[in-house]
Amino acid sequence: MHKGSIAVKSSKRIEFIDITKQINHAISASGCHSGICYLYNPHTTAAVTINEGADPAVQEDLIKIFGEMAPNNRHYKHLEGNSPAHAMTAMIGNSSLVFIENGAALLGTWQRIFFCEFDGPRSRQLHWRLRED
Amino acid sequence: MHKGSIAVKSSKRIEFIDITKQINHAISASGCHSGICYLYNPHTTAAVTINEGADPAVQEDLIKIFGEMAPNNRHYKHLEGNSPAHAMTAMIGNSSLVFIENGAALLGTWQRIFFCEFDGPRSRQLHWRLRED
Amino acid sequence: MHKGSIAVKSSKRIEFIDITKQINHAISASGCHSGICYLYNPHTTAAVTINEGADPAVQEDLIKIFGEMAPNNRHYKHLEGNSPAHAMTAMIGNSSLVFIENGAALLGTWQRIFFCEFDGPRSRQLHWRLRED
Numbered sequence: 001m002h003k004g005s006i007a008v009k010s011s012k013r014i015e016f017i018d019i020t021k022q023i024n025h026a027i028s029a030s031g032c033h034s035g036i037c038y039l040y041n042p043h044t045t046a047a048v049t050i051n052e053g054a055d056p057a058v059q060e061d062l063i064k065i066f067g068e069m070a071p072n073n074r075h076y077k078h079l080e081g082n083s084p085a086h087a088m089t090a091m092i093g094n095s096s097l098v099f100i101e102n103g104a105a106l107l108g109t110w111q112r113i114f115f116c117e118f119d120g121p122r123s124r125q126l127h128w129r130l131r132e133d
Numbered sequence: 134m135h136k137g138s139i140a141v142k143s144s145k146r147i148e149f150i151d152i153t154k155q156i157n158h159a160i161s162a163s164g165c166h167s168g169i170c171y172l173y174n175p176h177t178t179a180a181v182t183i184n185e186g187a188d189p190a191v192q193e194d195l196i197k198i199f200g201e202m203a204p205n206n207r208h209y210k211h212l213e214g215n216s217p218a219h220a221m222t223a224m225i226g227n228s229s230l231v232f233i234e235n236g237a238a239l240l241g242t243w244q245r246i247f248f249c250e251f252d253g254p255r256s257r258q259l260h261w262r263l264r265e266d
Numbered sequence: 267m268h269k270g271s272i273a274v275k276s277s278k279r280i281e282f283i284d285i286t287k288q289i290n291h292a293i294s295a296s297g298c299h300s301g302i303c304y305l306y307n308p309h310t311t312a313a314v315t316i317n318e319g320a321d322p323a324v325q326e327d328l329i330k331i332f333g334e335m336a337p338n339n340r341h342y343k344h345l346e347g348n349s350p351a352h353a354m355t356a357m358i359g360n361s362s363l364v365f366i367e368n369g370a371a372l373l374g375t376w377q378r379i380f381f382c383e384f385d386g387p388r389s390r391q392l393h394w395r396l397r398e399d
């Protein structure tokens with residue numbers, strides 16, 4: 001078993017940050033060849049997801065769609081004003097997993113791992129844990 | 134490996150029930166010091182999520198947002214009338230995981246573990262499984 | 267540890283395909299009696315979820331609800347035109363897990379495992395990994 005955290009710095013309120021490189025670096029540094037990598041986001045207004053990373057327009061469209069699903073211009077009770085960010089986090093999820101093969105994340109052709117910031121800009125972290133087969 | 138189930142009793146149709154205490158009790162009772170705790174909801178109109186637990190207003194806002202995303206006042210084919218509850222379960226997810234450190238769930242500052250009831254009130258259960266490193 | 271992939275063929279643009287039988291076959295063939303089965307969808311416009319499988323009307327209603335949440339008739343930047351499919355994948359999630367007891371997936375009474383196609387018809391695959399206790 002190997003574990004650690006990566007630091008993530010967001011620069012916008014809502015932003016999908018590609019962390020595939022950092023995760024693959026963690027896998028590579030661990031020497032784990034085959035197993036499962038678990039990802040855990042300890043924040044309540046940020047999530048983690050695995051989705052298409054080739055065309056940045058996809059992330060822009062996702063932000064538009066999620067923004068319409070959980071709109072800002074409602075009367076919310078939580079006074080911090082970031083209830084839509086909490087809702088997006090619950091929808092996307094704060095944990096994920098990916099299989100490891102040949103010392104790297106076994107991603108599909110178009111898949112990249114994203115840290116989803118919904119209430120930035122902030123300094124964040126993401127915990128990971130690897131278990132070898 | 135350790136495993137078990139916790140009983141959850143909801144009192145409203147839609148309700149977020151904080152089960153952090155029960156999960157940490159299970160971890161503590163197992164003697165597991167470091168590992169991963171897997172959570173599994175065997176129901177189809179209830180989910181499990183990890184989100185902010187300090188201000189109850191957040192849960193109220195989440196319920197409002199999800200209720201607008203999957204509204205009741207549509208013509209649905211499923212005659213039980215609880216299709217929005219199935220949709221919310223699919224969105225939030227029926228399983229989750231949390232890392233274990235120092236004999237407790239490694240939660241972020243504001244994170245709590247919630248059993249999400251979407252078709253209550255009912256008597257429910259949630260399965261857990263712990264794997265030590 | 268056991269691993270493999272199952273092939274899935276969708277016949278519609280949006281479709282929930284029950285893969286419980288294939289997953290239970292993989293568990294059974296592995297000889298794993300008690301453990302955890304991890305499911306991983308390597309595609310970016312298809313997800314995996316566990317939800318009610320007794321009444322097909324539930325899947326129809328879910329497709330209706332998700333279609334209204336991520337509608338097609340918006341101006342999207344991604345030129346492939348399938349941004350709603352990416353959004354649904356992010357909402358439902360591309361991975362899941364289920365416990366194994368007595369050599370089979372420990373599903374609730376109404377639960378079935380679904381491959382969620384959001385941009386079909388296509389030939390797809392889903393990776394699985396089993397870890398015995």
